[in-house]
Amino acid sequence: MTKIPEETIEAVRSKTDIVDLIGEYVQLTKRGRNWFGLCPFHGESTPSFSVSEDKQLFHCFGCGASGNAITFVMDIDNSPFTEAVSKLAGRAGIELDISLTESASHSKSGEFQQMREAHELAANFYSHLLLNTVEGEKALQYLEQRGFSREHIEKYGIGWSLDDREVLSQLLQRKKYDMKEMERAGLCIMKNDGTGYFDRFRGRIMFPLHDDNGNVVGFSGRTLSTSKDEAKYLNSPETPIFEKSRLLYNFHNARLNVRKTGKVILFEGFMDTIAAERAGIMNSVAVMGTSLSDTHITKLKRIANQLIICCDGDNAGWEAAKRFANLTAQKGLDAQIALLPSKLDPDEYISTYGGESFVEKVIGNPHTYMSFILAFYKRSKNLTHENDVLQYIHEVLEELAQKVSPIERDLMLRQLSTETGVSAQALQEQFIKKVGEFAKQEKAEVFTGQASPSLPKMPNRNLSSIERAERLLLCHLLNDGQLFDRIRESHSQVFDGDDYTAIFVKLAGFYEQHGTPDFHRFAESLEDRGLRKTVMEAAMLERDPEYAEQEIHDCIHHLERHRIIKQINQMMHESKEAEKMNDYTRALELAREIIQLRKSLSAM
16 A cells, blocks of 8 residues: 655654644643644633643643644544545645545555445435335334334434345446455344355345444334234444444544534433434433443543433433443543433433423433432432431432542532431541552552652553553653563553553554654554554653652552452452352362452552
């Protein structure tokens, strides 16, 4: 694959003044050595976006966006690396070989372009079948009865797959697509006898799934059948272009409205997002399934400063809302929770009570995390029973012990006293006891940093000790290729977070190709904006060479302790489950393994 020469990339970077470039997008004012303005990547009223003329880097203390001139263009224009370099080359008066840039641009996203083109073809085919054929009439009537207008159907590209085993496969073959690649893309499946292929989706309403750039990368198909033997929804499998942990439904449509409002609504399912738009909500996204990943949270943090979680009103929805809220809080993004009554999901609520009621009474009236926690633990309790009261107090105080806001704590203890009839003084004493227990439990997790004076306090959010260790270690790895080789040879697993693990793998490939450290070039090589941000944040840390080895040792030591503690907690959970199933042999095996792990932890 043709590439822009490294010396040309360096020339473009060196001849582009980042202050002049960003000044074309943001009104900048000089304060001290740096320039400041309102961040173009998230809504804010007080300037927190800093541009360093000396370092030729930018950083937002609000949302954490960071980078250089090339990555700024990649992020602001949502363009691939080659297009960003081409744009800056023209701006700097550097001539590029047009055929070279066209070739590089054409091959963006590389070998998987055929998969995207095939998905686009399939989406158009399904849409045509729904809107223009007799076979699609039943599905179209169903959607109209559910409140879908033709405008919404066309906007979301909703379609219909025929109840025919091979109609799409034959179309792809006629269009000369590589069928093995189409099977890998999740559009078709090879027959058992190996004589051909049949369609994965048949007789289903088809909802296209888009990546951040609006490309169709997968489908979710809903059956019209009421048979319990057939899954209600069938999703595309994980493929090179479709990863559930990286995709947020409707992100490409909602991004602009989220940036304008600074607020994003997070739903459990994509049908809720479509229903929310019918209610006039244009800034919502949904996870594919019930899991929320680090990458999802990173994406949301980049474009929003306020998150409202709205899950189903049943028990599973309450659990999902609590899980989502905990995950976002761990990553420095506080969330509010919008609650639904009567076990309804958002789509059902809107159909029953109307969009205006949903906007005003549900989304417009969210709960703080601690208010939600009180409701969460109270919903299954009868507070006229002493055991339920004691359990309720225990569960709420467990949550409060991990919070540091004195005002919020005081409010919650007062409310707890009113609800349970237990005196505020007794609750305060029990709370202090809980805090002490929690502090002891946390002691093994806390990274003191006594020998690591360079561990920074990032102004944009409170980092956990694990994130601080990962960020500082990555900083060293980005600047020292020999250190990278040494750690890769001696440790099978270094990082805990998904993003850091992905960066470590990509950094290995970068060093194999380029040999020497260059965090600018490495960040520019990353397609994922969230990963680029993480790399630049780490690269901008101040390192003290005198303490380098001690810092590295402390980071690795802390991460290894954390990994063992996680393993112990997982095994304890498995042991309890084994005991519930009366599998005492397995429980005993796990107990022995836990003892060995605790010994290794004590020896560290």
